[in-house]
Amino acid sequence: MITMKDIVREGHPALREIAKEVAMPPSKEDIQTLKKMLEFLKNSQDEELCKKYNLRPGVGLAAPQLGITKRMIAVHFEDINGKMYSYGLFNPKIMSHSVEKAYLIAGEGCLSVDRPVEGYVPRYARITIKAIDLEGNEIKLRLKDYAAIVFQHEIDHLNGIMFYDHINENQPFQAPENARAIG
Numbered sequence: 001m002i003t004m005k006d007i008v009r010e011g012h013p014a015l016r017e018i019a020k021e022v023a024m025p026p027s028k029e030d031i032q033t034l035k036k037m038l039e040f041l042k043n044s045q046d047e048e049l050c051k052k053y054n055l056r057p058g059v060g061l062a063a064p065q066l067g068i069t070k071r072m073i074a075v076h077f078e079d080i081n082g083k084m085y086s087y088g089l090f091n092p093k094i095m096s097h098s099v100e101k102a103y104l105i106a107g108e109g110c111l112s113v114d115r116p117v118e119g120y121v122p123r124y125a126r127i128t129i130k131a132i133d134l135e136g137n138e139i140k141l142r143l144k145d146y147a148a149i150v151f152q153h154e155i156d157h158l159n160g161i162m163f164y165d166h167i168n169e170n171q172p173f174q175a176p177e178n179a180r181a182i183g
């Protein structure tokens, strides 16, 4: 199982690289890795396991955070309407996005960043993504608000972008232009 020791931290080159597309169909190894990423998220949200294995809770994880520069992400969370998102995805791609932005009022953190970095992280409020799921099917997801933010945080990792790259340095808590506050 994946634990915190498997997660690389700031300074590791994988976090600043452009991850490579996964050749389709995915190898058994890549499928195994993606399944373990999803399992980590579920474990990290279970109070018992979280404590037992000293996990930091997570709702998303990207392969570069394991030092694997491949375009693979996992998400496991419920949105404000109770809709469950639990996916292991290969080669996710943002096909379109709103002009309107959104940001989490509480700001963001990252399992690869062992320090708090305060400030609003402006992201697109709505995105449409295409990806290949763990069964090898091409899926299309239309996401908004919290769900859109989580997926963008993970897809950023595939492009070597950290959440704090988006924070306005001079005015971290300036409400971003044309943006909705989430959460």
Ligand SMILES: Cc1nc(NNC(=O)[C@H](CC2CCCC2)CN(O)CO)c(F)c(N2CCN3CCOC[C@@H]3C2)n1
Pocket (backbone or CB within 6 Å): 044, 045, 046, 056, 057, 058, 059, 060, 061, 062, 065, 077, 107, 108, 109, 110, 111, 112, 149, 150, 153, 154, 157
């Ligand atoms: C928002 C949140 N971020 C948590 N951590 N950070 C992460 O997931 C990072 C990714 C998120 C940071 C902002 C957007 C994506 C990991 N990232 O670095 C991957 O690239 C949480 F843990 C969390 N929740 C709320 C839901 N809760 C359900 C019950 O279990 C606990 C769980 C805690 N919400």
Ligand code: NI
Pocket (backbone or CB within 6 Å): 109, 110, 111, 112, 153, 157
């Ligand atoms: Ni992160």
